[in-house]
Amino acid sequence: MALSLSSTMLLYKLSLAFSSQNVENGTSDNEGSDTGDDIVFDIDPSLLVDCEKILIGGMIGKGSYSLVFKGWYEGHPIAIKAIHPQCKAKFEREVKLLSKIQHANVVKFIGASVKPSMVIIIELLEGGSLQKTMNNIYPITFSLEQCLSYALDISQAMEYLHSNGIIHRDLKPGNLLLTKDKNNIKLADFGIAKENICDEMTCEAGTYRYMAPEILSKDPLPKGVKKSYDHKADVFSFAMVLWSMIKNQVPFKDRADLMAAYDALHNLRPCLDDFPEDITLLLQSCWMEDPKLRPEFKEISEILITILHNIYTRKINGLASIEVVEEVDSKSEEELSRAQHTPTSFEFKHENETVKPNGETDGEPQSGTKTSFSNLVEKKPKKKSKIKRFFSSCSCIAF
Structure with a gap:
């Protein structure tokens, strides 16, 4: 109520x-x-x-x-x-x-x-948080295209914030909200965000599993002492979020929250086995130990657009090749059908056998004869099966 x-x-x-x-x-x-x-x-x-x-x-x-x-x-x-x-x-x-x-x-x-x-x-974002959606579909993962599309939304939002002197400091799936149709992401929760980006930031602000190593101190700092880090801390968190989306796992899932942050501090990173090479290179650059070596979000957005373009281009080319094969198969069926109904085609009975224009009988087929139309029809489901598998691999996760 x-x-x-x-x-x-x-x-x-x-x-x-x-x-x-x-x-x-x-x-x-x-x-x-x-x-x-x-x-x-x-x-x-x-x-x-x-x-x-x-x-x-x-x-x-x-x-x-x-x-x-x-x-x-x-x-x-x-x-x-x-x-x-x-x-x-x-x-x-x-x-x-x-x-x-x-x-x-x-x-x-x-x-x-x-x-x-x-x-x-x-x-109100009726799609709920990205973290909640990931929990709901686990152990299923998003398609790679969906992950990259979400990542581009995040990157463009962060590019805007950094260009206006704002550092978010708590980039994580729980602070990313989905639209009702689940197609887009919006950044939320600016409770610990900072304006006027500078080198003097409060130590240990953010969520441990997604926190940049330069934010965490190995030894406690004296009261009132500040830690030196900048907006590149958001880039590290972005990499951890992208990895988490692709795997549908929290980083260092077998470690306690604080220990996960110490793992990152000691230059340990989540496993990248089976990741596409271009995604691997992007993640490795974003979670570099030295913040100065991490890219800006403007560069990250450009890389994501390029990767998505390449993926869609490969899919379009794949669809085009399938359409060509289907067109050739359709013409072959039509020509065979016409051949069977031309005036020159005939059948006659000879010693209780049906003899056809190519000399083939209803008994044992002659060696060297061409594949019959019925055999072509029997092979069609295999072709359709390949197409079905192709579209299945192209489809995004259904919510």
């Missing part, structure tokens, strides 16, 4: 009063507390919505400091991200950041409200 937002203040206070789940969720965010009750929100009034127009439904997700509900605003379906009361600074930063972003592959910001609870209103 949907309730108006103002009537659910108690529900929000109870549901959001949870302790930090960073370790349990395999995430880390050492930003420090921003609980200050003295924070006065500096949010443009035009970004705030009337909470009386919001209806809230059931919970559809949760993060390390937020809960996400399905809802409706002025009759339109929305996603409502309710922020933990102790994260006021994060809330304000995310609202300001999302309000500036306009890209086809980033969730659309609708508005925010500070009373009765801090909530961010975004468009």
Whole structure:
């Protein structure tokens, strides 16, 4: 049952009063507390919505400091991200950041409200998260083309963010949302994103299994000391996401979350056996230990477009060759059919046998005779079977 937002203040206070789940969720965010009750929100009034127009439904997700509900605003379906009361600074930063972003592959910001609870209103992506979809179809995997198409959506979104001085810092399947038709991906959750990319970032921000090695420290840093890394950390995370999509597995699945991050720190990477060569080269370049050697997302997008173009070109050529074979077979059948019904064709009985124009009888076939029309017909299903297998291999995963 949907309730108006103002009537659910108690529900929000109870549901959001949870302790930090960073370790349990395999995430880390050492930003420090921003609980200050003295924070006065500096949010443009035009970004705030009337909470009386919001209806809230059931919970559809949760993060390390937020809960996400399905809802409706002025009759339109929305996603409502309710922020933990102790994260006021994060809330304000995310609202300001999302309000500036306009890209086809980033969730659309609708508005925010500070009373009765801090909530961010975004468009509802009915396809759910990429992680949830992967879990639902396991152990089936996406087709390679679908993985690359999703990867291109992600890369173009990240290219846009980096060109506008924004680093996401938590790129993972759980923060990637699918459209209703499952054809496209949009990037979500900018809770720990940073503007004005610089070399001084907070240590260990992100999700351990997808975290770049330069973010994690082998030894604890003194309080207040920053770690030096930049936007190339997102490129590493992208590589781990692409690998995860292709395999439909989490990276280092047999390791605990924190140990998976330490594996990456010690230059261990997921296995690339059986990966196509061009995909292998792309992944290896994106998860290089030295961030400076990793490509920019502009380059990654260009590589993905080239790989997809090559795949589709091979398929088109394959289809064209099949059509040619089918056309030749069709003409052969037509010529044989005409030959059987021409005035010169005849049959007569001779000693209880049927003699045909080529001298063949209904008894034992003569040596060296041509393949009969009936034999050609019997061979046709094999041809169709090959075509069926070809299209089967071309098809994407069905949801």
